[in-house]
Amino acid sequence: MSTYKKVLLALDLSDESDQLREKARSIASANQAELHVIHVIEPLSFAYGGDVPMDLTSIQEQLDEHANQKLNSFCDALDYPVTSKIVATGQTESEIHRIADEEKVDLIIVGSHGRHGIALLLGSTANGVLHGANCDVLAIRVRDEEE
Numbered sequence: 001m002s003t004y005k006k007v008l009l010a011l012d013l014s015d016e017s018d019q020l021r022e023k024a025r026s027i028a029s030a031n032q033a034e035l036h037v038i039h040v041i042e043p044l045s046f047a048y049g050g051d052v053p054m055d056l057t058s059i060q061e062q063l064d065e066h067a068n069q070k071l072n073s074f075c076d077a078l079d080y081p082v083t084s085k086i087v088a089t090g091q092t093e094s095e096i097h098r099i100a101d102e103e104k105v106d107l108i109i110v111g112s113h114g115r116h117g118i119a120l121l122l123g124s125t126a127n128g129v130l131h132g133a134n135c136d137v138l139a140i141r142v143r144d145e146e147e
């Protein structure tokens with residue numbers, strides 16, 4: 001019997017995403033689960049408090065395009081069928097929760113830096129995803145490039 005039927009893998013598409021690939025594949029494969037992948041782009045206007053005196057549409061479109069390309073190459077190297085590749089726009093944790101609910105996934109996989117000190121107090125995406133998720137969340141420890 002499979003423990004998980006639908007898995008959602010959240011990727012920030014940095015080089016560290018490669019560290020999630022193996023484990024995500026083996027979990028999905030051991031459960032013969034559907035695998036969905038998501039990358040969230042925070043709108044540029046968020047960074048400027050929504051008050052930017054210029055049209056950011058074309059820059060935003062280029063960011064989307066770049067994210068789609070990176071997501072495709074990640075999935076090509078995954079060696080497991082990906083049911084859906086999602087590039088969403090919005091606040092990262094909320095979008096991951098929204099898609100997880102929409103797709104009725106039973107496991108979300110995120111990377112975690114195992115932060116401590118002030119960085120832990122400031123929170124992390126893994127923490128944000130855990131709080132408010134309606135399913136299991138697996139935080140896979142990722143190492144910083146210089147570690």
Ligand code: AMP
Nearest residue numbers: 010011012038039040110111124125126
């Ligand atoms: P962070 O706490 O921001 O270093 O990110 C840790 C993990 O959260 C990453 O390995 C991803 O699994 C997930 N994550 C961070 N940013 C994003 C994003 N923009 N879209 C999807 N997942 C993300």
